[in-house]
Amino acid sequence: MEPDQHIVSIDEHYSRKVIRIEDRPTITREERFRRLTGAGVQRRAEEPAKIQKVIFLLRDHKHFVKYFEPRVAAVGPIHHGNPKYRLGEEYKLTSKFVELCGKDINCLYEEAEMEIKQLRGCFEEEVTKNYDDEALAWMLFVDGCAILQYISCVANDNFKELNIKNDSVAFAHQDLFLLENQVPYRLLKLLMKYSGKEEQLSESIERFIGIVTNQQMKLQQKQGERDQTHLLDLLRTRLLGPFGKNGGDQDRDSQSYRNVQELKSVGIQLKRSKNNSHLREISFTRNFGFYPGYLWLPPITVDDSTGPKFMNMIAYEMCLDFENDFGISSYISFLDSLIDEANDVKDMRKAQVLRNFLGSDQQVADLFNEIGTDVVPNSDAYKDVKRQIQKYYDIPCMTWMAQVYHNHFSSPWTFLAFLGVLLGLGLTAAQTAYAVKASHPGPCEKFCMLKLKET
Template sequence: MAGTEHVISMEELLSRKVSLVREEAGETSRRRKSIDIEEEASSTSKMRKENLEKLKEAGANVKRSSAAKTTPKIQEVPALLRGHKNFKKYFEPRVVSLGPIHHGKKECQAAEDFKLGMASIFVEESGKSGEFLLEKIAVKIKQLRHYFDEKVTEKYDDETLAWMLFVDGCAVLQSIHCLAHQELIKELKIKNDQVAFAQQDLFLLENQLPYQLLLDLMDYSGKKEKWKESIETFMRKMVHERVQGVGKDGETNGTPIHLLDLLRTKLVGKSTTTENKGRSNGLINSFINRLANLIPCKSGSKQERRQSYRNVQELRAAGIYVKPAETSPLTRISFDRFLLYPGYLRLPLITVDDSTAPKFFNLIAYEMCSDFDNDYGITSYVAFLESLIDKPGDVKELRNASILYNLLGSDDEVAKLFNEIGTDLVPDLDEYKQVRTQIQEYYDKKWVTWVAEFFHNHFSSPWTVLAFLGALLALFLSATQTWYTVFSPPGP
């Protein structure tokens, strides 16, 4: 009996130990869970604080960048355009690479020796030694590096970058000098196709050199006026200047950022956005426009009106005709009409050739750069022109009006080209707003359209006017003869 009791007490003791161990294990588990929860809460709190700090820092950076007056950097094409199906064709160099972004590109290796040759000719014509010019660039390389986006130059040390910019800068200046004086091209026996593609490569956003580099090389060469005159002559050819006596609209205001920036200034001019919005010619036109606006339109108020016309042919059907503008900058677009005559949309002259697409695409990409504060002058112009060109017939109308010079091929190709360039553009909505409003108001007034069509069809040339006057004279004489026949007094 006693042995039995002893056994039972040992079992109880063992069960108590087991339960004690279980309690201790459970308590340890609960302690670990508590520690894990505390650690997780601490980690969450730390992450939240870090995110809030990032948020605060980002806000401060945005305020600093918006307050600071930044200079556009030489950089890659914005991401929104990098997915374009013809990106390589329009944005990458095809013959010669300039600057750090496409340096060493396989397709441009054949031009490296040519660049060295052109740089050597520049050094020789400058009368200075190559060591002297290279040293001057090397001394300023820290300053020149700031003209590029940091990520495009980070893999180049100062010496490598200085040599690259020295060779490329000298080669660009000498090439521009040759392009400005075509007889030099013949002397060097450079083929026309190479010249054409090299000119396109000079105005690619990713192929730019700081204009300050070119100025420094011109200064150090001691022949600044010679190179400056060559650049001016070359740029006049690039913008196809045909209108003379237009003032100084295309002159630069300060130092350009690079050649592409200089090209944009030449095309857009120095005038601000507000100066380009539907300039009406003369007080009479302004008075006539105000008088016509007193007649109510079906489309409601000006703010509610939307563009209902589609292209040049529809405008002509409504009695609106295109005429060449009196000034050359692309942004000088205006609309005017005189009394009961048709409305005239005045557009600047433009030449369309193989360089038009890459030129406009890179100008649009430049305006899209986040560090370039601008009025989207080129983007707005292309969007406006694309709204007028829908079919080959629209191109024909512009050709017949001596506004568009087609060196590309068929009118159908030009129409497709502008439809491609104008896709997914986000222009300045205030640009040409007044012009669009004036056109729409004229377009909505049917009686004005009918009268304008009548005068244009019957009085568009001196011969039609003479024919009309002759018809009136014949009608008058016929009426007079009839009157005398009926009401003539009896004879003696």
């Protein structure tokens, strides 16, 4: 074998297997040891996760494009430059954000450019390696201005400024909450700060998130908590609400009920949580501490954006550098345990727990069965609620009581019929008692009869 062929032979036992010298790893020994020793370094919980691609575990999802790829506009470096988002790029370049702020565009851009090192650090290295600082700074500046302009128009109900069709508005709305379509929240804060309209823009973001979550109250950030990573992180935080308390010793494998229909069969009724509660605020109570049981659920609106929003929040929780309690994954898993079929969705609608803008009840059931597949929840989430439901479910007489209630008290007509039966039984009993009493003479009648005999 000639040396200039750059091929090294392996033992003949391995049948012609060869290794090209130029294909050998070029990593130095020092780099190998640095990676090895750095592999075990734990990130601090308060450190934000990097903006990155969807984890490999979800990349082979059969509806990956539908759930994870932008529809009309690429934001950030991951999908930037894709020809199918060309029209979206043109709209971003016509953003009136700078005009709205009354700020010189050069001054505003320079502020973003000065922070490019910190902004680059908000991304996983892999997704920004093909962009130099100037290209990345300009991309983020254009995207950040367009996002703030869009949010301001939505929050203030001024879609005319966007000059785009309604269907494109809906798709753009969805695109803002894709994991691979995020820019650092630090960038948005920077642009708001130097825009001269920080207060108004901050309020617009709060109103916008309130519209998306149907929650008008801002969740107060506690001291020591990290800032939001991006808009998807902000959405997740607002939906989940504050951390709740989980108690009890519930075994994750001991749950024997399967859906709303089985809960209904033992007298457990669905109730809408008050004040548009957060997703963590699920509870279970009993009337007079016994019967019936009430499962209190926060209301949820289901439409075309529900699947992508929840799938991207689940993907965000699965990011290896994001330490979290898997709150969204746990909620979807709990909801999936309640929904098996169209009748489950129907009962949730009747209880005003769920609003269906997607289509048929079966479509909603199929959606939650799909996004709930292979989701790994936090075993401590809703532990106390599950324990209380199971304890109630295991009482043998609950099924009998539920059947009695369903047969005789489920509607005004069955209740009136039941009262009629009771009244009929009461009258029959009274008539029988009177007849028995009449057939046996009392003391006065006996005395009169004796007097008549003496005469």
